[in-house]
Amino acid sequence: MSPAAASRLPLHAYTAGRVDVFLExxxxxxxxxxxxxxxxxxxxxxxxxxxxxxxxxLATPREEIASDILPAWLGYYARFDSYGFWxxxxxxxxxxxxxxxxxxxxxxEPNDVELGYRLRKSAWGKxxxxxxxxxxxxxxxxxxxxxxxxxxxMVVNTASWRVMEKAGMKFEGQLRDYELVKGAYQSLNLYSxxxxxxxxx
Numbered sequence: 001m002s003p004a005a006a007s008r009l010p011l012h013a014y015t016a017g018r019v020d021v022f023l024e025x026x027x028x029x030x031x032x033x034x035x036x037x038x039x040x041x042x043x044x045x046x047x048x049x050x051x052x053x054x055x056x057x058l059a060t061p062r063e064e065i066a067s068d069i070l071p072a073w074l075g076y077y078a079r080f081d082s083y084g085f086w087x088x089x090x091x092x093x094x095x096x097x098x099x100x101x102x103x104x105x106x107x108x109e110p111n112d113v114e115l116g117y118r119l120r121k122s123a124w125g126k127x128x129x130x131x132x133x134x135x136x137x138x139x140x141x142x143x144x145x146x147x148x149x150x151x152x153x154m155v156v157n158t159a160s161w162r163v164m165e166k167a168g169m170k171f172e173g174q175l176r177d178y179e180l181v182k183g184a185y186q187s188l189n190l191y192s193x194x195x196x197x198x199x200x201x
Contacts, residue, residue: 150192
């Protein structure tokens with residue numbers, strides 16, 4: 001399947017089992033990535049507005065995505081059933097919207113999971129990030145063995161940490177001196193939710 005075709009799959013492609021679907025919401029389909037998704041990821045990371053709070057607006061080099069980032073994402077599927085990086089599509093149109101990740105970072109316990117998301121600018125302000133985040137959190141707490149979910153965003157990235165609040169996460173504190181690009185430091189807002197709080201809610 002070509003990268004262009006993979007980024008615009010119609011709804012019947014999911015129901016016919018042509019892609020490896022991990023999770024569905026009312027408006028989203030989250031599926032496993034493949035190497036055919038390289039160009040879609042390159043295009044996403046080429047948008048300076050998307051990358052503003054990640055790399056200071058700099059694009060991720062195509063070679064880095066092809067040889068390092070995407071293979072690392074694919075490696076999660078061999079090691080975990082419910083952790084990894086998931087391509088997000090609009091259920092109705094099949095449009096590639098971006099991705100979510102839900103996995104324990106290095107040096108964290110397997111039940112201490114980080115949530116993240118990166119969406120195309122055309123998908124901003126439509127509630128997709130909140131919808132996908134809520135679904136992943138609920139899946140982790142009800143089906144998986146997750147005890148805590150956390151996420152972080154730059155203090156100045158109001159839209160991102162508002163998503164964390166809407167997803168039910170609570171402000172935990174600030175992380176100081178995050179290096180956005182070499183020599184440029186920012187503070188991060190850290191949010192989290194515990195399994196016990198989720199079930200009480």
